[in-house]
Amino acid sequence: MPRLGMEPIRKAALVEATIAEIGRAGSLDVTVAQIARRAGVSSALAHHYFGSKEQMFLAAMRHILSLYGAEVRGALALAEGPRDRLRAVIRASFAASSFRRETIGAWLNFYVLAQTVPEVQRLLRVYQHRICSNLRAPLRALAPERAEALAEGLAAMIDGVYLREVLGQRPPDGAQAAAMVLDYLDAQLGAGSNSGDAA
Amino acid sequence: MPRLGMEPIRKAALVEATIAEIGRAGSLDVTVAQIARRAGVSSALAHHYFGSKEQMFLAAMRHILSLYGAEVRGALALAEGPRDRLRAVIRASFAASSFRRETIGAWLNFYVLAQTVPEVQRLLRVYQHRICSNLRAPLRALAPERAEALAEGLAAMIDGVYLREVLGQRPPDGAQAAAMVLDYLDAQLGAGSNSGDAA
DNA sequence: TGGTTTATTGACTCGTCAATCAATAAAAGG
DNA sequence: CCTTTTATTGATTGACGAGTCAATAAACCA
Numbered sequence: 239m240p241r242l243g244m245e246p247i248r249k250a251a252l253v254e255a256t257i258a259e260i261g262r263a264g265s266l267d268v269t270v271a272q273i274a275r276r277a278g279v280s281s282a283l284a285h286h287y288f289g290s291k292e293q294m295f296l297a298a299m300r301h302i303l304s305l306y307g308a309e310v311r312g313a314l315a316l317a318e319g320p321r322d323r324l325r326a327v328i329r330a331s332f333a334a335s336s337f338r339r340e341t342i343g344a345w346l347n348f349y350v351l352a353q354t355v356p357e358v359q360r361l362l363r364v365y366q367h368r369i370c371s372n373l374r375a376p377l378r379a380l381a382p383e384r385a386e387a388l389a390e391g392l393a394a395m396i397d398g399v400y401l402r403e404v405l406g407q408r409p410p411d412g413a414q415a416a417a418m419v420l421d422y423l424d425a426q427l428g429a430g431s432n433s434g435d436a437a
Numbered sequence: 438m439p440r441l442g443m444e445p446i447r448k449a450a451l452v453e454a455t456i457a458e459i460g461r462a463g464s465l466d467v468t469v470a471q472i473a474r475r476a477g478v479s480s481a482l483a484h485h486y487f488g489s490k491e492q493m494f495l496a497a498m499r500h501i502l503s504l505y506g507a508e509v510r511g512a513l514a515l516a517e518g519p520r521d522r523l524r525a526v527i528r529a530s531f532a533a534s535s536f537r538r539e540t541i542g543a544w545l546n547f548y549v550l551a552q553t554v555p556e557v558q559r560l561l562r563v564y565q566h567r568i569c570s571n572l573r574a575p576l577r578a579l580a581p582e583r584a585e586a587l588a589e590g591l592a593a594m595i596d597g598v599y600l601r602e603v604l605g606q607r608p609p610d611g612a613q614a615a616a617m618v619l620d621y622l623d624a625q626l627g628a629g630s631n632s633g634d635a636a
Numbered sequence: 637t638g639g640t641t642t643a644t645t646g647a648c649t650c651g652t653c654a655a656t657c658a659a660t661a662a663a664a665g666g
Numbered sequence: 667c668c669t670t671t672t673a674t675t676g677a678t679t680g681a682c683g684a685g686t687c688a689a690t691a692a693a694c695c696a
Contacts, residue, residue, distance in 0.1 A: 265550075391617055478643095483646055640693105646690105
């Protein structure tokens with residue numbers, strides 16, 4: 239009994255299911271049938287709406303990146319002063335909405351996919367570029383000379399902490415993960431807790 | 438015309454070919470036939486010696502880890518004093534033998550495989566444990582309180598730098614990569630260039 | 637020499653899976 | 667109503683690939 243206007247609902251469900259299945263399997267070796275079943279539809283319908291498995295992966299990735307982007311924007315909106323902005327970006331990177339087993343697993347797999355699918359590579363580069371920008375701006379106010387290098391170091395560390403979580407036996411702990419990066423930040427800027435506050 | 442004693446030669450060639458193919462494809466979606474062809478043998482022979490594709494992946498991984506281990510041991514043998522030892526471990530992590538496109542690509546894919554194959558997970562954990570140990574020991578002599586946390590931070594950063602290389606447009610530059618991590622180290626310990634030298 | 641071990645492969649089996657198609661059915665619209 | 671559009675699926679196709687097997691052949695051995 240086909241109600242109309244199902245397309246966005248189905249698509250959203252399939253995107254969620256894609257992420258969940260990749261997270262569960264821990265790899266991109268998930269069949270369209272598995273994804274579709276989890277979303278409660280037939281595999282034919284999944285193809286009908288997305289055209290191909292690759293498009294499903296891309297949609298899933300855009301979804302993850304957009305969640306993360308929202309998290310960052312939300313945190314930045316509340317931050318005042320460069321130091322606070324830096325902390326906001328870092329904390330947002332480990333917020334519960336992104337720092338979850340399944341999302342981390344999916345994210346790792348997208349790095350793999352980036353080596354094959356140009357559009358995935360493009361998206362990941364956009365993400366990396368954005369996170370660097372978000373870090374560089376406030377860093378310029380605190381340590382203009384080293385802003386560029388520090389931003390890249392922080393970004394690398396954030397990615398590295400994610401990566402280590404993949405093998406972690408215990409469930410991800412965003413607060414602790416963020417603490418490690420914040421610690422790096424303080425060491426680089428001089429722990430002086432607020433040296434650049436209140437723009 | 439079968440010469441005897443081929444087994445180790447074929448195995449070595451197949452291991453190399455496995456790494457090269459994974460690096461080329463940028464994923465684990467490589468067929469045994471592709472690997473075998475690159476090694477100059479039939480796919481049947483590959484199965485004959487390894488039993489399964491999974492065993493080939495495992496052998497490839499052990500090979501990569503053992504190259505890296507050798508690099509670290511070699512560097513440590515020449516180092517004197519804790520600070521120097523730290524530098525040695527970090528530099529070894531970006532030595533030319535490991536820090537190459539194909540190896541980096543393969544390494545990333547092994548992280549993915551670790552989510553599926555317990556033995557791969559075990560091997561990666563051994564690697565992580567060892568790198569942390571190698572860092573923690575000299576750190577204990579320089580900053581006993583923070584040794585544990587710093588070791589994990591450094592390890593995360595090393596992994597993160599590798600990860601970023603996956604998307605890098607320009608070919609990997611080990612020296613520059615190492616510099617970023619060494620910079621973090623100096624910031625954490627106080628740049629005083631040799632505070633812990635000459636044990 | 638004849639038997640055993642090692643090396644090596646082509647051909648085949650058996651599954652799996654992405655993608656397609658044709659068919660069913662309910663709503664919308666005139 | 668009858669048509670068009672949207673939703674939905676079961677069944678099918680076509681390709682591809684891991685792993686197996688039986689056969690060939692050279693080397694070694696007694």
